[in-house]
Each structure stands twice: as structure tokens, then as C-alpha cells.
Amino acid sequence: MKLHPMWQEYPALQADLSASLQLMEKSLKLKNKAVEDAILAMIHSGGKLLRPAYQLLFSSFGSDKDHEKAVALAASIEMLHTASLIHDDIVDHADTRRRLPTIRATFGNDVAVYAGDYLFVCCFKLMADYASSMKSLQMNSRSMEKILSGELGQMSKRYDVDVTVADYLENISGKTAELFALSCFIGAYESGASLRFANQAKEIGQSIGLAFQIMDDILDYSQAADHLGKPVLEDVRQGVYSLPLLMTLKTDRARLLPLLAKKEMMTDADTQAVYQLVQNGQGLIEAQTLAAKYTDNALQAIKKLPETQDQSKAYLYRITEQILGRTN
Numbered sequence: 001m002k003l004h005p006m007w008q009e010y011p012a013l014q015a016d017l018s019a020s021l022q023l024m025e026k027s028l029k030l031k032n033k034a035v036e037d038a039i040l041a042m043i044h045s046g047g048k049l050l051r052p053a054y055q056l057l058f059s060s061f062g063s064d065k066d067h068e069k070a071v072a073l074a075a076s077i078e079m080l081h082t083a084s085l086i087h088d089d090i091v092d093h094a095d096t097r098r099r100l101p102t103i104r105a106t107f108g109n110d111v112a113v114y115a116g117d118y119l120f121v122c123c124f125k126l127m128a129d130y131a132s133s134m135k136s137l138q139m140n141s142r143s144m145e146k147i148l149s150g151e152l153g154q155m156s157k158r159y160d161v162d163v164t165v166a167d168y169l170e171n172i173s174g175k176t177a178e179l180f181a182l183s184c185f186i187g188a189y190e191s192g193a194s195l196r197f198a199n200q201a202k203e204i205g206q207s208i209g210l211a212f213q214i215m216d217d218i219l220d221y222s223q224a225a226d227h228l229g230k231p232v233l234e235d236v237r238q239g240v241y242s243l244p245l246l247m248t249l250k251t252d253r254a255r256l257l258p259l260l261a262k263k264e265m266m267t268d269a270d271t272q273a274v275y276q277l278v279q280n281g282q283g284l285i286e287a288q289t290l291a292a293k294y295t296d297n298a299l300q301a302i303k304k305l306p307e308t309q310d311q312s313k314a315y316l317y318r319i320t321e322q323i324l325g326r327t328n
Helices: 005-009 011-027 033-043 050-058 067-092 103-107 109-130 134-156 165-189 195-219 243-251 253-260 268-280 283-303 312-324
Strands: none
Touching (some): 005 011, 011 050, 011 067, 033 067, 033 103, 033 109, 050 067, 050 165, 050 195, 050 312, 067 109, 067 134, 067 165, 109 134, 165 195, 195 283, 195 312, 243 253, 268 283
8 A cells, every 4th residue: 555655764654554544445335336436546646644644643642552543543534634625626626636536527526525425424433433532523523613614714705805814824724724733632632641732732733734734825836736736826716815825915916906806717827927926026935934933833842742652752843844844
């Protein structure tokens, strides 16, 4: 089972992530084998599996060393993430993800909705089977609510050239950061760590998630689609304005507004013009500065964690440095 190359330097974690993927496979039992195969293809399409990795690493800090449970909960986290991606692709009318056709592009929106819903069910089944406390199930359901709120918040601000940085941060706190926070919390809490420690882990995950999304938005203005595995600047056409563009709007509003006013009628030349204005302005630098702030918050908090025998603390620090300093 092939995982992302980044895990080769973490063999124990690599083995646990492979076990999580295998459990996800076993959990899929659809009568429609074509759709089941499509979900499996997405699961094995080269995602970094960062959220289950953080869940597994934080599971080393408690006194309960139930390896089977940790792997199962990691699988449930990745199922939740995959379900949200399938639904995102429906809303965004996306045809590709990770360089592969999306489920909606292959089977249509109706089947994609059911596929995402099915993964939500699988997620909760695993959580119900393995979580030792209702607290974890409550956190899971509340996180889903926050993820949805972030998506709805983003939708309500489409084509709004007056959207603020605070609006953007509130939306990505739900849309992206919440699932990182949940992963860290569940890993710590279900391993027997104190609620106080689990909440500290959650805060670390929140900072990581915020930095990760900002970096992802920065990459839209610095990488080509074939590197990212998704259409570059498609968000701009759909009226989703990320941090680099919002920062550039502050200083280059006169040139950006006529382009953005075309909304979904923007041409490739228009989006390229937006791309150049953001690249040539201060928007990218200001966005990088904010991403660095959240990255530093996460790294400083990880430094304060207790030591573990299996190097989980060291791995947390190194992986966080690696993914938040990424260029692809």
C-alpha cells in the first residue's frame, strides 16, 4: 500500500497509517461496486494523511496504549476528511482532485452526495465502536457543525470584495482548522490524557490548521495546477477570495475591482491578471507573515509538551515544520 513519500522517514507511523487505510477499505461495503471503487481510488490517491497522523502521534501522550483503537480512530478521522472533500467537489463543481477525476465528475452530483454521506456514516460507526467516551462523539459532531459553519460562512461571502481578514480566518477556522484540532484532541483524549492536555493538543491543531490553509491559499498564487492537482485560481472565478487576494485588495483595489466584478464570467486572461497583481504586490508576503505566526504558535506549544519514549514529540515538531514550510 503506497503512502505519500514524506512518511518514509517515520516507519512506525507509516505502518500505522497503512493499517488505518486498510481498515477504511474493510469498512466500505457498498452494493454499487463502481462507486465503492471510486471512493477507494480517492482514499489511495496520494493524500498526505496529515489529520490521522496527528491523531496517532498525540495518542502516544496518554497512559492508554490501545494500538487498535488509535488506528481505528485515525481511520475515522480520514473518513470524515474524505467525505468533506467529496462534498466540497460538488459545491465547487470540481472535475479533478489530486490529479484524478472527482467522484462527481465521474458519477454525477447525486452519487457523489451519497458517497460522501456514506463515509460520514462509516466515520461515526468506527467512532462509536472504539471511542471510550461520549466526549469524543460530542467533539466529533460539534466539529462537523463547525466545519459546515465555515463552509456556509465562505459561501455567504462569495463575490464580496469587502470580506475582511477576520471573516476569512473565521471561515477557515471551521473549514480547515477544526479537523486538525479534532484530530489532535481525539488522539490525546482517547489515549487517557487529561482533558486539560487534550485541550492543549486541540489548540495546537487549530494553529496548525490555520497555518496550513493559509499556506494552501498562498500556493494557489505560486504553483501551477499540475503541481497542486487542482485548478489554480478556480476559487477566484467562484467568488472565494483567499488571504493573498484580500491583502492585495487593500493596496491595489482600483485594478482588481474591475476584474473581480466579472464574477463567473472571468476569462483565463482575467484570472491571470489577478494572479500577476497578487504576485507583484505585498499580498503574498503579508499572508506568509500571518502563516508564520500561526506556525510559530504551534511549534512553541509543541516544544512545551512532555517527552515521550517513542519520539512522538520530536516527530510532531519535525512534521509540523515540514508541512508548514512546504512549497507544494
